[in-house]
Amino acid sequence: MYRWGIQTDHSAGAIRHGGGLRPSGPASPMPSPPSTAAAAAAAVQHLESLLPRLTSVPQYKQFHARLLTSGYLGSHHGLRARFLDRIALSPHPAALPHALLLLRSIPFPVTNDLNAALRGLAASPHPTRSFLLLAGRLLPAPSPPLPRLDALSLSFALKASARCSDAPTTLQLHARLVRLGVAADVRLVTTLVDSYAKCGDLASARKVFDEMTVRDVATWNALLAGLAQGTEPNLALVLFHRLAENFQELPSREQPNEVTMTAALSACGQLGSLQDGWYVHEFAKRLGLDHNTRVCNSLVDMYSKCGSLARALDVFHSIKKEDRTLVSYNSAIQALSMHGHGGDALRLFDEMSSYIEPDGVTYLAVLCGCNHAGLVDDGLRVFKSMRVLPNVKHYGTIVDLLGRAGRLAEAYDTVMSMPLPADIVLWQTLLGAAKMHGVVELAELAATKLADLGSNVDGDYVLLSNVYASKARWMDVGRVRDTMRNNDVRKVPGFSYTEIDGVMHKFINGDKEHPRWQEIYRALDEIVSRISELGYEPETSNVLHDIGEEEKQYALCYHSEKLAIAFGLIATPPGETLRVIKNLRICGDCHVVAKLISKAYGRVIVIRDRVRFHQFEDGNCSCKDYW
């Protein structure tokens, strides 16, 4: 009973008057030293019941004192570890340091103590500190000897290496996991797959997955989501098909669930593959998951990114109002914005604001919608009314909005007065605005800033050169071209793809890789002569090469989106909608050509560029030429 001896009435009183721990009612006396095992158990149980109610640092300290004075800190490892867990995961910035202080005060910490601290560090804003703790370097000497690690310790450490995309550390932890003999632990190895994927090492993630003899659905989902969010949405869909085609033979623990659907739908959206998206939707229906709110949110996003705003909105409206979440609204607003329906996006934003607090994503989607629809005043009004701190993307939208509207001074002032450093995209936005309105000084300033920030892409040079060209400053045009030649400029290759009968066809500018390239080029020549009758003249100012006018026309004529449209025209029956996806923004000439083709051939053409959709119909585009 020695261990109860350190508690005194004095310390108990001091703690009691610290306030805050009692849920209600009059002050209850601190428990006196229990004299029986039953009383001790009751005392521990009482303390346990207080744990979930600890919310502030003074309360943590008070509880800490209580553990100290009662002796439980040294004697009751379970209670101590749960307390450590509680403070290590507390959002309060002073809580985690206190947890480490506590850990350091324990003469012989056990694995659970270490794990609590690791878990807290892994979830903190500085996950790398968990590696310092593992290396025994976080706790200043004299620090307690580290206990043996277990599967949980590695799980938290892998979470940390995933959060900081630290592939070498994930590899090291993989080795430790094998040495520790826990390589058959499904949960741990799933975390490993996830960690490899989030570090960008998709090959290792796949290898670990393939070598597992026992998996469950989370393992599949970890790899699927990793591929989808990494650089391999195509492989994600291959994996999904492998799962979906054999799911009836899989054990129940591997049955696909709503997480599987959201990850797969994300891949479909990135690829713009309506065919795959449709397949995933049908599969979700088959499993009875198509009314799950998160699945619906992903469906809204998928349909919108695959060019079908109507289906996106159908799914959104099928979600019962009380089931709609912030993400449901964000996805729907984003869908309307991308498709140029800024007014509808604003109305949906107003509707949601009455009962769901918008976040940064909501505001960005609405602002983007205002931008694409040319709703300058609405955009500025929404921006000024923002109830969250704007980030550089919000400023970017506003700068674009003002710049396109010709309000260049305001756009520039916004950049100079914002409380964040301007990034490359922001200066590119200003450069684009300067080009649009032919303002040389601003273009030069933006180009200088871009060079300072290390941007070296061909688009920057083309814009600057075009500004000079518009003022007939040919010497400067030549100078830009020389700089471009000397600087080893990075050219972002433009490519487009289109889905015909469920098969994706990819085209790169001027490429002849497609098996039917000769037919496609002939069709394009025919198209050009036909739309020339409607007044088409190539807009060659977007080409900056040291080549003659005729060659410029050639370079322009075989832009990837034109190849994709031409192929669509010859590969589909008359009247069918053509859908094209481009990795960059559509160029001005292709935009004119698409409008004329839609009229001359009576086709609806939907083009998704890097930021939005253009729907061409009867000679007009849904963007109203404001993009």
Next chain:
DNA sequence: GTAGGGTTAG
């Protein structure tokens, strides 16, 4: 009892 997988972003 303690751990794993998810959707929205210029």
